Structure formats: structure tokens, C-alpha cells
Amino acid sequence: MKSRTAIKEGLKLAWRSRSVVWILLLVNLALAALAALPIYNGILRFTGYSLMSKTLASGFSPDWLTDFAFNSPGSLGRYAGVILWFGLLAIPVNSVLAGGVLGRFLAPESKYSTGDFFRNTRRYAWRMLWLMVVGLVCYWAIFRVVNQAFGHRADLWTQDWLSDRSVFWVKLGVTALVLLGLAFVNLALDYARVMLVSVEGTSVLEAFLASIGFSLGRFRRAVTVYALPSLGGVALLVVYRFIVPWSAINTTGAAGSLEQYREPLILALLFLGQQLIMFARYWFRVATWASEWSFFSSTRPQVPEDAPTA
Numbered sequence: 001m002k003s004r005t006a007i008k009e010g011l012k013l014a015w016r017s018r019s020v021v022w023i024l025l026l027v028n029l030a031l032a033a034l035a036a037l038p039i040y041n042g043i044l045r046f047t048g049y050s051l052m053s054k055t056l057a058s059g060f061s062p063d064w065l066t067d068f069a070f071n072s073p074g075s076l077g078r079y080a081g082v083i084l085w086f087g088l089l090a091i092p093v094n095s096v097l098a099g100g101v102l103g104r105f106l107a108p109e110s111k112y113s114t115g116d117f118f119r120n121t122r123r124y125a126w127r128m129l130w131l132m133v134v135g136l137v138c139y140w141a142i143f144r145v146v147n148q149a150f151g152h153r154a155d156l157w158t159q160d161w162l163s164d165r166s167v168f169w170v171k172l173g174v175t176a177l178v179l180l181g182l183a184f185v186n187l188a189l190d191y192a193r194v195m196l197v198s199v200e201g202t203s204v205l206e207a208f209l210a211s212i213g214f215s216l217g218r219f220r221r222a223v224t225v226y227a228l229p230s231l232g233g234v235a236l237l238v239v240y241r242f243i244v245p246w247s248a249i250n251t252t253g254a255a256g257s258l259e260q261y262r263e264p265l266i267l268a269l270l271f272l273g274q275q276l277i278m279f280a281r282y283w284f285r286v287a288t289w290a291s292e293w294s295f296f297s298s299t300r301p302q303v304p305e306d307a308p309t310a
Contacts, residue, residue: 003220003221003224003225003295005294006221006225006291006292006294006295006298007224007228007229009291009294010225010287010288010289010290010291010292010293010295011229011287011290011291013290013293014287014290016108016109017101017104017105017108017112017286017290018283018286019112019114020101020117020286021279021282021283021286022279023097023100023114023117024094024097024101024285025275025278025282027093027097028090028093028094028278028282029275029278031086031089031090031093032086034086035086035087038079038082039079039082042072042075042079091132092129092132095128095129095131095132096121096125096129097121098128098193099120099123099125099127099128099197100118100120100121100124101117101289102120102124102193102194102197102289103116103117103119103120103121103123103124103197104116104117104120105197105198105289105290106197106198124196124197127196128193131189131192131193131204131208134189134205135185138188139182142178143178146174146177146178146181147174147178150174151171151174154170154173154174157170186226187215187222187223188208188211188212188215189211190211190226190288190289191214191215191222191292192207192208192210193207193289194211194289194292194293194296195207195210195211195214195296198293198296198297198300218299222292222295225288225291225292225295226288226291229284229287229288229291230284230285230288232284232287233281233284233285236277236281236284237277240277
């Protein structure tokens, strides 16, 4: 199957499976809300219902942040720790949820419920978690070998160079190698997830090694199927950055009978717009998995329906 055909089939499959996108969005939104709750409570205790709370609603104040850090020593560090732990928690949570998403592709034409999603999530949970561990080890190896070892060698190699531009290009090359290594690990992990769900009885290590061979053997098509839907989510952020009227959001209007509703309305619309962007980004993530599923399925030998079974 050509990469273009696989992506087209994947987009159709993702559209039929859009109910799982809601689950991804709501679970991650709940994690983000729990991470932000201590920060919200701390700001609310510090500002109450003062004029500063209204100022913070329309634009963040660096002066207030300095004042807050001085009068609440250690608070910012504790909030950063909370965000870090919830960020780490999101990694295994989303790894486990991937099993439920991919399980949907086993029977895309059949009816699907939330119960089916979580049954598939539970079914593949341990394998997805072990695959996550394999991926984290690979990430560590890339940073340890490429970033630290090569970076250190590049520093020693260029320490006596007089041309800053040449030093820049050498260090940029090391950074590019790190990014390419991380991207390839992501690619291999994606196809390993597909194999774990689509090929019954596959072990985690077997699926990961097979995904590396699969990706290298069909490198151009495998990368295209992985990259194009993924770039759709990145493009959404660029569009969001340029179409949202930030000047209007951060501008305080003149007093008036309707002006008291302006800031709450703008904040509500901004929140809804951001969630729409997040929903679309998760949809593109599901579309990437669906495209990879279609591409991988097309490479497997088809068994005739009337073939004798043992």
C-alpha cells in the first residue's frame, strides 16, 4: 500500500473512531486540572477578590509574580514539583490509553462503547507499560550516547577553534542527531504498539525489534505515514497562534453596562477554543495510529476467508 493510500484510510478510520478522542481529551484535561488546582488555590488565597485578580484574568503580571514569590517563599518550587509529577504520571496514563485506542481498530465497523474502550485498555495495559519502559531506556541511551558523549567530544574538538560559526554548525549537527534519534524511537514505538494489538501473542521485545526492522525496511513510506498526520497537530498550533486576536484579549475596554461580561466571555471563548485545538490534536494523534495500522495491515499476508482452519 502506498503511503498516501494508508494516510487516506487512516483518516477515515480515525473519523469512525472519534469517540476515543473524547476519552483522550477528557482524561488529559482531568490531569491538567488536578495539576493546576494547587496553583489556582494559591493564587486565589493571595489575591482573593481584589483588583489584582481581575488583572490576572486578562494578562499575567511579572510584578505580581515577584511579589508572590517574595511573600510565599517556596510556593513556586512546590507548584513546579506538582506539575512535574503530573507530567510524569501522564506518560504511563497515555501509554495505557493507547491500547484502548488501537483496540478500536480491530473491528472499526462494529458498535463501540466506553466499556469496550476500557476493556481493551485493561487487556493491553501491561504490554503498553513495558513498551513504555523500553522506549524510556532508548531515550536515555540516545541522550547518554549521542547528546552527552558526542556533545562532549564536539566540545573538546572545537575548544580551540576561532570561528564561532564553525563551532555552531558542529554543535547543531549533534543536536540534529539527537532529534533524529528521538524521532526514530517514536516511530518504532508507534509501529510496536500497532503490532502488539494487531498480532495476537506478540511479546513486547519482539514487537519493538520487529518494528525497527519494519521501519528500516520500508523507511520512506513508514516515515511518511507517521509524519504527515503528526504534522497536522503542529500546524494547528501555528494556525491558533495567528488567528487568535491576542490584542483584543489583553485589552481592557471602557466601562459600560455590558463591559462587566466582556472578560468572563472572552475567557470562556478562549478556553473553548483551546479545547477545540486540543481535541483536533488528539484526533490527529489517533489518525497517525490509524494510518500506521492501515499501512502495517497492508503488508501482512491476507488469509482467504474460505481457507481451512486447523
